[in-house]
Amino acid sequence: MSVAAHLPALQVALPLIAAPLCSLLRRPGVAWGFATLVSWVVLVIAALLLAQVLSEGTLIYEMGGWAAPWGIIYEVDTINAFMLLIVAAIGAIVTPYARHTVTAEVPAEQHNLFYAAWLLCLTGLLGIAITGDAFNVFVFLEISSLSSYVLIAASNDRRALTAAYQYLVLGTIGATFYLIGVGLIYMMTGTLNISDMAERLPDVANTRPIRAAAGFITVGIALKFALFPLHLWLPNAYTYAPSAVSAFLAATATKVSIYVLLRFEFVVFGVDIGIANFHFSEFLMPLCVLAFLAGSTVAIFQNDVKRLLAYSSVAQIGYMVLGVSFYSLDGMTAGIVHLFNHAMIKSALFMVMGCIMLRVGSVQIKDLHGIGRHMPWTMFAFVLGGLSLIGVPLTVGFISKWYLILGALEEGGYGFAIAAAVLISSLLSVIYIWRVVEVAYFKPSPHGAAEITEAPLGMLIPTWLLIGANIYFGVQTDLTVGVARQAAALLLGIDL
Amino acid sequence: MELLGQFNYWVFIVLMMTGFYVVIARGNLVKKIVGLNIFQASVFLFYISMGKIFGGTAPILIEGADDTVIYSNPLPHVLILTAIVVGVATTAVGLSLVVRINEAYGTVEEDEIQQLDEET
Amino acid sequence: MSPEDQILWAVALPLIGAVGIVLAAKQPNLREAVTLVTASLLFVDVWTLAPSVLAGARPAVDAFEVIPGASLNFVVEPLGMTFACVASLLWIVNSVYSIGYMRGNKEHKQTRFYVCFAIALASTMGVAFAGNLITLFIFYEALTLCTYPLVTHKGTEDAMQSGRTYLGILISTSIGLQLLAIIWTWNATGNMAFVAGGFLAGNIEGPEVGLLLFLYMFGIGKAALMPIHRWLPAAMVAPTPVSALLHAVAVVKAGVFSVVKVIVYVFGVDYLAGEPSGQWLLYVAGFTIIVASVIALRQDNLKRRLAYSTVSQLSYVVLAAAILSPLSVIGAALHIAAHAFGKITLFFAAGSIYTAAHKDRISQLDGIGRRMPWTMGAFAVGAVSMIGLPPTAGFLSKWYMLLGALETQQMVAVGVIVASTLLNAAYFLPIVYQAFFKTEATDGNPGTEHGEAPWPIVVALCSTATLTVLLFLFPGPALELARQLAGG
Incomplete structure (x- = not known):
């Protein structure tokens, strides 16, 4: 078999093997270089996989040659190829960026371990996206989570x-909630393979264990993606984590x-979820609306820009799940495309904050007076990223909003609200982004700010790459919207 | 009878809720980790007991035995081995975080840490 | 150069100029030269497009897709042509004036000022030539954003506060209401391109028409319908050239221009006339005209009085469009041009007084006409045009509005126009009277010794006053463009 046939395995195995190797590289620069190299190879693999899926349809890869449902299979279809691309692309952009901020924020003797945890986190996230086995999802979920706890704690704050x-x-x-849910489904269906589960579930759909499983899985996963009001861990984690980690995890x-969840x-559980006419949307939708209203409102009152962005993430997660909860093609497209778009927006904004943290040593709004004159490129990146977050036309944020509102209007009556x-x-x-912009551009800089200089190129280039992507994919939507639409159709079982 | 017949699930639920309660109610960070452990352990028991089949033996293939032998389902046991490893790792990371917190704050009590954070 | 290229150049030229201004930041003379050259080139570019449009051509160009199914699209139609001609012509005059004003008052950060001005003009061209709703929306937003630094130019706390009001109202109405209206339109019809006669007929019916009209009219905050007019007086903290070109011409006209476009090309005049739920607009516009005039009457700050006068005059355009007869639509289009010439003259005069005499209150203007005859003479011409008397352009537009109102038996509109004419006279004529016929209160204040403002200012305001009269004497091309608009 050629290498191409093993791409799904390599996608996860490569960073997994690279992680312990990385921990052996004592010299900080070398560890970083190695991690960067790996992240780029991972991106190439993800891109090849997406291309393969788009041309040939769903790929099935049997781990170790064991066939489903006994063995673990990796099943790559449009939606998870898209997810792989998101994760790998953000990884490939943020890893090179990380060098300067990590040097400033993490002790030098821990860099090898930091990058090892970084690669493990990448492994876990890729693994979740690629695997076709419900229990395997749990394992990768924990790999990514455990390494992200370590990464967050690596900060000097x-x-x-x-x-x-x-x-x-x-x-x-x-x-653990997720694990309980999977256990209950296994009990009723006798399989852990996701496609198998889907096939067998209708026979037992209307039983109490399945209903409980649906509840446990939804709540457990909602806790992981910080759906309001289960978002309490997120603001602190994103605020105090090292800048590069915030940029990577937020995206x-x-x-x-x-x-x-999708x-x-x-x-x-299927689109109709035969479980006593129980629809997830009925309780997800109000939570999403609360999420973005509350998240945005709280963000306005934050004085720490990273925390402000974190609350904005809570709001944006509301948008994504809202789109999904419409159960319509436009809504689902909006949700999925916003996964991609928001990854680019929020990652870019957190990267800008990393640049400022490096040069100013703080991201409090009061310390950013007149920063626009000292760090013109950095702050201009913030302005563009901010416009994208708001959803101004010609940026990706607008594309997301557009489909989201179309999806809402299709719902009729309450959709209008x-x-x-x-x-x-x-x-x-607009208000919370403008608070930062106003201070940065229209307030005089304090005394002693003269020595603040522009961020190093090693950080500016990745940041601007993402900002450029914000504009490019805001105009050229064939890839993002096209793939998202296919994925949405796949999930909804519609033939396009 | 039906209630008692499924006593393994009762044990699971009682343990789970005990662990959950400890996580929420205790202010000591170490005790929280212990609570988390109990919480996870309950799920292990849930998996293991679900693999049990009445009259089934341990799932070891015996040469020459006839086809009527009933085995318990080994898969949940194997899964739980993995889950235990994950649980141990979580505990390790959690406890090492507590050690670091103790170094940084000089306490492992949640309310005292909060107070220290508010002061700065 | 083909007309299609000319359209793209109209948007690109000011942007290129903006880059040039940045590059020439160190040499003020060169920087101002760049502004003037850019303005002149834009003028030539836009005005050479006019003959073919007059002859009935509708050049169009597609840039790229913004969202699947809708492109950044430019189409030159009569109304946009009028608007672009007015804006590009006045930019030259205003640039001359700005140079005199900014130097005379030793303003800071002049480079930023000229850069933002050039970008604002690019956005204005984009608005004028927008071929569909999404293009209009994009340039409309760009215009808001690039004028914000101009409004807050002074950098004082007061200016920042006004800037927040400005941005807050304009952005919240456009994103909150206008965008919703656009998406609704797209959702209901699958179309966004402006079509003569509108394209909503048959897709949206009954009370929903009124609601959609509400979203559009209040979503276009730049048209300053009450109660979302407050940004306009707030914007008066800006330097006078900004108030003159942007808040008498480009920005506010982009607002009423959009209103007319939406009514004529999205709803369609005939369709809207047949929908009772859309009739409220007439009353809101009438209310705004009268109330804004009354408020203007009570302002002592000259620029604020002019600002409220603008609020009131903008609603003339909305009112004219809302009368929904072809004649009144001609009036609306003419008024966009007529008010632009008149109001910019008035603002120029206010800035001239501020530069020469450092006075900004009407009560201080006694006898100033003898010291500054050119300025106050031009002011008188502008005031006459605002009131709507011959021989000024304001008479023409009001005449067509009245004809349209009488034709459709809209007696409310007739009443509003007559009453507001009296109010206009009441708040403008006393200023002219004061300036020429009252004696100056010297009370030993040495600061009152002054003559005319610097020559660039005087040249600028005299030329706009002349334009106001010329438009009355030779209305031919403007009238023809307006007829084409109304004729569909």
């Missing part, structure tokens, strides 16, 4: 420790969890 601890407790509860961790809701709520939330995001 002691509050990062408590943030990581808080995340560990809630994350473990979430993962990937929650997105991958949402993907797991898999279970639509593939396993939801569309209005989405727009209100956009306005709130």
Whole structure:
């Protein structure tokens, strides 16, 4: 068999093997270089996989040659190829960026371990996206979570420790809930293979264990992707984590969890979820609306820009799940495309914060007076990223909003109110982005700020790459919207 | 009878809720980790007991035995081996975080840490 | 150069100019030269498009897809042509004026000022030539964003506060209401391109028409319908050239221009006339005209009085469009041009007084006409045009509005126009009277010794006053463009 046939295995195995190797590389620069190289190879593999899936359809890879349902299979279809691409792309951009901030924020003797944990986190996230086995999802979920606790705690701010601890407790509860849910399904269907489960579930759909399983899995996963009001771990974790970690996790961790939710809701439990006419949307939708209204409102009152962005993430997660909860093609497209778009937006914004953290040593709004003159490129990146977050035309944020509102309007009656709520939330995001922009550009810089200089190129280039992607995919939507639409059709069982 | 017949699930639920309660109610970070452990252990028991079949023997293939032998399902046991490893890793990371927190704050009580954070 | 290229150049030229201004930041003379050259090139570019449009051509160009199914699309139609011609012509005049004003008042950060101005003009061209709703929306937003630094130019706390009001109202209405209206339109019809006669007929019916109209009219915050007019007086903290070109011409006209476009090309005049749920607009516009005039009457700050006068005059355009007769639509299109010439003259005069005499209150203007005859003469011409008397352009547009209102038996509209004309006279004529016929209160203040403002300012305001009269004397091309708009 050629290498191409083993791509699904390599996608996960490569970073998994690279991680312990990386921990052996004592010199900080070398460890970073190695991690960067791996992240790029991972991106190439992800791109090849997506191309393969788009041309040949779903790929099935049997781990170790054991056939499903006994062996673990990797099943790559449009949606998880898309997820792999998101994770790998963000990884490939943030890893090179990490060098300067990690040097500044993590002690040099820990760099090898930091990058090892970084690669493990990448492994876990890729694994969740690629595997076709429900229990395997749990294992990868824990690999990514455990390494992200470590990454968050690597910061030199002691509050990062408590943030990581808080995340560990809630994350473990979430993962365990998921495990209980999978156990219950296994009990009733006798399989762990996701496609198999989907086939066997209709026979036992209307039983209490399955209903309980649906509840446990939804709540457990919702805890992982921080759906309001289960978001409590997120603001602290993103605020105090090292800048590069915030940029990486904000773009990937929650997105991958949402993907797991999509898999279970639509593939396993099925669109109609024959469980006593119980629809997830009925309780997800109001939570999403609350998520983006509350998240945006709270964000306005934050004085720490990273925390502000974290609350904005809570709001944006609301948008993604809202799109999904419409159960319509446009809504689902909006949700999936926003997974991708928000990854680019939020990652870019957190990267800007990393640049500022490096040069100013703080991301408090009061310390950013007049920063626009000292760091013109960095702040201009923030302005563009902010516009994208708000959803101004020609940026990816607009594309997401557009489909989301279309999806809402298709719902008729109450959809109109939801569309209005989405727009209100956009306005709130104008306020919180503008607070930062106003201070950075229109306030005089304090004395002693003269020595603040532009961020190093090693950070600016990755940041601007993502900002460029924000604009490019805001205009050229064939790839993002096209793939998202296919994925949505797949999940909803519609033939396009 | 039906209630008692499924006593393994009762044990699972009682343990789970005990662990959950400890996680929420205790302010000591170490005790929280212990609670988390109990919580996870309950799920292990749930998996293991679900693989049990009445009258089934241990799932070891015996040469020459006839086809009527009933085996318990080994798969949940294997799964739980993995889950235990994950649980141990979680505990390790959690406890090492607590050690670091103790170094940084000089306490492992949640409310005292909160107070220290508010002061700065 | 083909007309299609000319359209793209109209948007690109000011942007290129903006880059040039940045590059020439160190040499003020060169920087101002760049502005003037860019403005002149834009003028030539836009005005050479006009003959073919007058002859009935509708050049169009597609840039790229913004969302699947809708492109960034430019189409030159009569109304946009009028708007672009007015804006590009006045940019030259205003640039001359700006140079005198900014230097005369020794303003800071002049480079940023000229850069934002150029970008604002690019956005204005984009608005004028927008071929569909999404293109209009994009340039409309760009115009809001790039004028914000101009409004807050002074950098004082007061200016920042006004800037927040400005941005807050304009952005929240456009994203909150206008975008929703656009998506609704797209959802209901699958179309976004402006079509003569509108394209909503048969897709949206009954009370929903009124609701959609509400979303559009209040979503276009730049048209300053009450109660979302407050950004306009707030924007008066900006330097006078900004108030003159942007808040008398480009920005506010982009608002009423969008209103007319939506009514004529999205709803369609005939369709809207047949929908009772859309009739409220007439009353809101009438209310705004009267109330804004009354408020203007009570302002002592000259620029604020002019600002409220603008609010009131903008609603003339909305009112004219809402009368929904072809004649009144001609009036609306003419008023966009007529008010632009008149109001920019008035603002120029206000800035001229501020530069020469450092006065910004009406009560201080006694006898100033003898010291500044050119300025106050031009002011008088502008005021006459606002009131709507011959021989100024304001008379023409009001005449067509009245004809349209009488034709459709809209007696409310007739009443509003007559009453507001009296109010206009009441708040403008006393200023002219004061300036020429009252004696100056010297009370030994040495600061009152002054003559005319610097020559660039005087040249600029005299030329706009002349334009106001010229448009009355030679209305031919403008009228023809307006007829084409109304004729469909």
